[in-house]
Amino acid sequence: MKLILAxxxxxxxxxxMEGLIKAEFQATMLASTGGFLREGNSTILVGTDDDKxxxxxxxxxxxxxxxxxxxxxxxxxxxxVDSYISYPVKVxxxxxxxxxxxxxxxxxx
Numbered sequence: 001m002k003l004i005l006a007x008x009x010x011x012x013x014x015x016x017m018e019g020l021i022k023a024e025f026q027a028t029m030l031a032s033t034g035g036f037l038r039e040g041n042s043t044i045l046v047g048t049d050d051d052k053x054x055x056x057x058x059x060x061x062x063x064x065x066x067x068x069x070x071x072x073x074x075x076x077x078x079x080x081v082d083s084y085i086s087y088p089v090k091v092x093x094x095x096x097x098x099x100x101x102x103x104x105x106x107x108x109x
Contacts, residue, residue, distance in 0.1 A: 004046040005099040013042035064096040
């Protein structure tokens, strides 16, 4: 058995859950917050057999896409906010960070 933890951008989470359900996987979604952009993320938990891991990863890969987004950087802590002029910066967001963990046992109650 494997536990798949996928951390995805909130914009992709609904489509990912729909894709997992359509592929007949049960999943749990937890709200989480990212550190870099301080934006909403979702952590998706999927427990599955070893031979179905690639199918879950395929759904994640088809659903969660990397894209560019303009963000305004935060002012440095030591500088006065009045003198800091921030210009939007293009960063890549989206995609997924996926952990595949071994589990000894999974029980559905």
